[in-house]
Amino acid sequence: MINHENLKNRIQLYSQTTFGSSFEELLDTEKYVVLSKALMENVLPLWTESRNAxxxxxxxxxxxxxxxxxRFLTNNLINMGAKEEVEKLLDEMGIEYDSIEESEExxxxxxxxxxxxxxxxxxxxxxxxxxxxxxxxxxxxxxxxxxxxxxxxxxxxxxxxxxxxxxxxxxxxxxxxxxxxxxxxxxxxxxxxxxxxxxxxxxxxxxxxxxxxxxxxxxxxxxxxxxxxxxxxxxxxxxxxxxxxxxxxxxxxxxxxxxxxxxxxxxxxxxxxxxxxxxxxxxxxxxxxxxxxxxxxxxxxxxxxxxxxxxxxxxxxxxxxxxxxxxxxxxxxxxxxxxxxxxxxxxxxxxxxxxxxxxxxxxxxxxxxxxxxxxxxxxxxxxxxxxxxxxxxxxxxxxxxxxxxxxxxxxxxxxxxxxxxxxxxxxxxxxxxxxxGITQRRWLLQSNPELSSLVSELLGGDEWITDLAKLKELERFAWDEAILERFRGIKQLKKSQLAEYIKYTEGVDIDPGSIYDIQIKRLHEYKRQLLNALHIIHLYFRIKEDPELDIHPRTFIFGAKAAPGYIRAKGIIRLINDIKELVNNDPVVSNRIKVVFVQNYRVSYAEKLFPAADVSEQISTAGKEASGTGNMKFMLNGAPTLGTYDGANIEIVEEAGEENNYIFGLRVEDIKAIGDTYDPKEVYNNNPNLKRALDSLVDGTFKDDTGVYREIYNSLLYGADWHRPDNYYVLKDFEEYRLAQEKIDRDYRNSIEWARKCWLNLVNSGKFSSDRTIxxxxxxxxxxxxx
The missing domain is CATH 3.40.50.2000 (Glycogen Phosphorylase B;)
Structure with a gap:
């Protein structure tokens, strides 16, 4: 327990000695520093005791x-069991905790x-x-x-x-x-x-x-x-x-x-x-x-x-x-x-x-x-x-x-x-x-308190916070439509919250009623953000051809950093943002699909993205992703995996059922069997949807003043001096990926069945706690x- 009066006194003392002003007059960033310093006095005795032990x-x-x-502040307060107390104390002082939390770098x-x-x-x-x-x-x-x-x-x-x-x-x-x-x-x-x-x-x-x-x-x-x-x-x-x-x-x-x-x-x-x-x-x-x-x-x-x-x-x-x-x-x-x-x-x-x-x-x-x-x-x-x-x-x-x-x-x-x-x-x-594994303390308890409360209510306690296998006991609610409706309501709330944040940070209006299709991870060719991008181009052309095309509205959200010296990866980021401009500024297309590239993807942004996701994009070339942990965070928050049979995706579908996820594409043994016989030009020439999407990189659809799109195009069809053509099988897997996306579109329309898929992912995520790994x-x- 935290003594309110002692903490309040320490806050005012640190405000004066650190910034020469009262706490109420400080900037939010300064309040964060002062509050954290004051809380460290509660941490230090146990820290010393732990070291001595x-x-x-x-x-x-x-x-x-x-x-x-x-960010340290909220995570530390939750683990200290003091978040509600501190929020109450700040409220008594007329201070908003959320503003202090958001100010932390x-x-x-x-x-x-x-x-x-x-x-x-x-x-x-x-x-x-x-x-x-x-x-x-x-x-x-x-x-x-x-x-x-x-x-x-x-x-x-x-x-x-x-x-x-x-x-x-x-x-x-x-x-x-x-x-x-x-x-x-x-x-x-x-x-x-x-x-x-x-x-x-x-x-x-x-x-x-x-x-x-x-x-x-x-x-x-x-x-x-x-x-x-x-x-x-x-x-x-x-x-x-x-x-x-x-x-x-x-x-x-x-x-x-x-x-x-x-x-x-x-x-x-x-x-x-x-x-x-x-x-x-x-x-x-x-x-x-x-x-x-x-x-x-x-x-x-x-x-x-x-x-x-x-x-x-x-x-x-x-x-x-x-x-x-x-x-x-x-x-x-x-x-x-x-x-x-x-x-x-x-x-x-x-x-x-x-x-x-x-x-x-x-x-x-x-x-x-x-x-x-x-x-x-x-x-x-x-x-x-x-x-x-x-x-x-x-x-x-x-x-x-x-x-x-x-x-x-x-x-x-x-x-x-x-x-x-x-x-x-x-x-x-x-x-x-x-x-x-991942820690459920940050990736569910902290980032999705509404879903955490529902889980604790249904389990009759919060043992899951330190024993995630307890979630399996909730599987019986997968056929309880009242519970699934509450679950859907929480997902919709998180989607609305993310829409507000994206409007504030990125300046893009997105529809909370659309499917949130999210790919957030380091930008590398083997993770195949390019496959996702080519599919969006394909959808753009389909909608332009048929403005009445029957698809559920979809918001594609990317978050990724490319290494400063990784020229092709930076070219893919540019392409995604070019697609964003093309799609979002087209009055015919933009009410059907939207594209968002979140800037400076980081943990605090991820805490808003994972709870709001409808679809988890895990589309690496089979055999290239060692494990992945983003896939586990999506699963924990009730999002089905759209992915290859790769890394931990395999174990995810074993736990939650392949019928509740969307697995597509070549497997490791398929790639091995293809060997050197694979010719991406044959795939390209025999798939008009793919050909049109890929040609857009070089036909003037996008301005290519640096030549990077031509280089990406050539690398896929003809290879580069350091790798063979379509080294990561983007073209080979395009058609199965497209069909999997169409199945998602159809399945999402049955709201209860979709909620059931999501619920079965959540309740079967217990294996993927980092507690088990440790x-x-x-x-x-x-x-x-x-x-």
């Missing part, structure tokens, strides 16, 4: 380059599913009572803030701390030094509380800020060499400026490597330092620690821990290697070859030569082991960590870890049988599956127990 216990640590946390610490998964995992671990702390980088500007100007993506700095960072505590005394060739960088930790639901346990997300040892060269400045005076400071701080700096050129690639080593080295030094405070001997390190590598970005942790153990702690090599192999677990998040990181040897030699020497020795040890298994020299190239002038980080991760897991059953099967089959034959005991990691990989 970890003494001597086995713990797990999560190393991730991304944490897409979302989303922390710019992640990009897509990788970072959001990490955030869900931290929430689940704290809620369940597992000792799991996260480590990452405190980016100054994150990925970028996206604006759409003249239909193009424009990247702007996302200065998420410009109004303050009240939930982060700077721990200067726990600073560590990270050494690169010829320089050292100061890594300063900022700690963020990860509050478990019910306010029982608080874990920590520790993010490192990069700072220079030399703040200012006074002599250089005095000599009027002003740029040189701050060069060391700027060089150091660049490491933590942005997430995934553009690596189109060599300097960007080097900066990415420096980022990775910076946060990994700082984190491992910190973990070892804490261990030594409680233990006299480093020999038992593996008994007390499990460290999970969230993809290959932190893979340099393996040689870095070897450096710490052998160079700093004086351990013999084999003893240190035994510890390393028993500490690390590696999560693989992709089947995409370009995402299985490789670094040129010369970068390591230039920046961190001491680490390269250790990797060489690890590689030599691997080759000796291979020979011992009877593997011949001509087969070594399949396994070599250093190969053809590159360091293969996935190979390093597999060899240096005790566990290698995929993130959906199909994904893990493909790793074992295709991408990593040679490694699986070598170490079958390492491989396992951990299907991803239980599996804790039991089967980390061997940690609840505190």
């Amino acid at each position: 970890l003494a001597g216990k086995r713990r797990a640590f999560y190393l991730s380059s991304e944490y897409l946390m979302g 989303d922390p710019a610490l992640g990009n897509g599913g990788l970072g959001r998964l990490a955030a869900c995992f931290l929430d689940s671990a704290a809620t369940l009572g597992y000792p799991l702390d996260g480590y990452g980088i405190r980016y100054d500007f994150g990925l970028f803030k996206q604006k759409i100007k003249d239909k193009e993506q424009v990247e702007e700095a996302d200065n998420w701390t410009k109004f303050g960072d009240p939930w982060g505590i700077r721990k200067v005394k726990e600073t560590v030094l990270v050494a690169f060739r010829g320089s050292e960088i100061r890594a300063v930790p900022y700690d963020y509380p990860v509050i478990g639901y019910g306010h029982k346990m608080i874990n920590t997300l520790r993010l490192w800020k990069a700072e220079s040892l030399e703040e200012f060269d006074f002599k250089a400045f005095n000599d009027q060499n002003y740029d040189l005076a701050v060069k060391a400071k700027n060089d150091a701080e660049n490491i933590a400026k942005v997430l995934y700096p553009n690596d189109s050129y060599e300097e960007g690639k080097k900066l990415r490597l420096k980022q990775q080593y910076f946060f990994v080295s700082a984190s491992l030094q910190d973990i070892v330092r804490r261990y030594k405070k409680e233990n006299n001997s480093i020999e038992g390190f593996a008994d007390k620690h499990a460290i999970q590598l969230n993809d290959t970005h932190p893979a340099v942790a393996i040689p870095e821990l070897m450096r710490i153990l052998t160079k700093l702690e004086g351990m013999e090599w084999n003893s240190a290697w035994k510890i390393v192999k028993n500490v690390f677990g590696y999560t693989n998040h992709t089947l995409m070859a370009e995402a299985l990181e490789q670094w040129p040897v010369r970068y390591y030699e230039e920046l961190i030569p001491q680490i390269y020497e250790i990797i060489q020795r690890i590689n030599y040890m691997l080759l000796e082991e291979l020979a011992g298994y009877g593997i011949t020299h001509d087969q070594f190239h399949k396994y070599e960590i250093i190969n053809n002038g590159n360091i293969r980080m996935a190979w390093l991760s597999i060899y240096g870890s005790k566990s290698v897991n995929g993130v959906a059953r199909l994904h893990t099967d493909l790793l074992i049988n295709q991408e990593l089959r040679d490694w699986y034959r070598l170490y079958p005991w390492k491989f396992n599956n951990k299907t991803n 239980e599996e990691y804790s039991r089967e990989i980390w061997s940690i127990e609840k505190i």
